[in-house]
Amino acid sequence: xxxxxxxxxxxxxxxxxxxxxxxxxxxxxxxxxxxxxxxxxxxxxxxxxxxxxxxxxxxxxxxxxxxxxxxxxxxxxxxxxxxxxxxxxxxxxxxxxxxxxxxxxxxxx
Amino acid sequence: xxxxxxxxxxxxxxxxxxxxxxxxxxxxxxxxxxxxxxxxxxxxxxxxxxxxxxxxxxxxxxxxxxxxxxxxxxxxxxxxxxxxxxxxxxxxxxxxxxxxxxxxxxxxxxxxx
Numbered sequence: 678x679x680x681x682x683x684x685x686x687x688x689x690x691x692x693x694x695x696x697x698x699x700x701x702x703x704x705x706x707x708x709x710x711x712x713x714x715x716x717x718x719x720x721x722x723x724x725x726x727x728x729x730x731x732x733x734x735x736x737x738x739x740x741x742x743x744x745x746x747x748x749x750x751x752x753x754x755x756x757x758x759x760x761x762x763x764x765x766x767x768x769x770x771x772x773x774x775x776x777x778x779x780x781x782x783x784x785x786x
Numbered sequence: 787x788x789x790x791x792x793x794x795x796x797x798x799x800x801x802x803x804x805x806x807x808x809x810x811x812x813x814x815x816x817x818x819x820x821x822x823x824x825x826x827x828x829x830x831x832x833x834x835x836x837x838x839x840x841x842x843x844x845x846x847x848x849x850x851x852x853x854x855x856x857x858x859x860x861x862x863x864x865x866x867x868x869x870x871x872x873x874x875x876x877x878x879x880x881x882x883x884x885x886x887x888x889x890x891x892x893x894x895x896x897x898x899x
Binding site (some may be wrong): 717718719720736764784 | 826831893
């Protein structure tokens with residue numbers, strides 16, 4: 678079966694750095710996506726990785742290792758507004774998105 | 787105004803009632819999707835459509851039906867609602883070139899008593 682694993686919840690301190698991991702086992706791979714979802718709101722697109730390596734976009738970076746079936750989302754200089762759930766999703770061989778359950782990130786002052 | 791609009795945003799109904807959730811978009815995208823989200827679970831795909839004449843079942847289509855009335859409109863129906871269909875429902879769109887980058891509506895929270 679297809680499976681995406683990410684931690685259920687993480688806590689970090691304002692101004693610090695946090696890394697949210699995602700491991701996947703899917704039938705084929707056509708890219709990995711990270712989305713941010715604030716409580717009660719719609720998910721919004723954060724990043725896309727299809728090749729191995731690090732993609733940086735401001736305070737957020739996303740890393741991919743296809744051989745290990747592994748990705749992480751790195752958030753730097755955490756702000757209170759970063760409190761949200763972060764969803765990892767993989768585009769499989771049929772170009773269908775397979776979603777993880779999401780990681781709820783709690784930021785403390 | 788939102789690019790992807792869902793109505794109603796909240797609905798409480800009773801078991802056995804027919805419910806329709808509507809979605810309209812102004813992004814000009816051909817691809818539209820209906821997902822449900824439950825606590826502790828990932829987004830699960832109910833139905834998707836790649837153009838007006840194309841309708842496909844997703845992972846959990848049983849108990850649901852859809853209609854693609856136009857490029858911009860995609861409706862989800864629950865013919866006879868049951869309590870385990872209580873969930874947050876999202877409509878989403880994508881362009882053909884960016885299949886993994888979805889644009890979501892604000893969600894429709896449905897409660898079936």
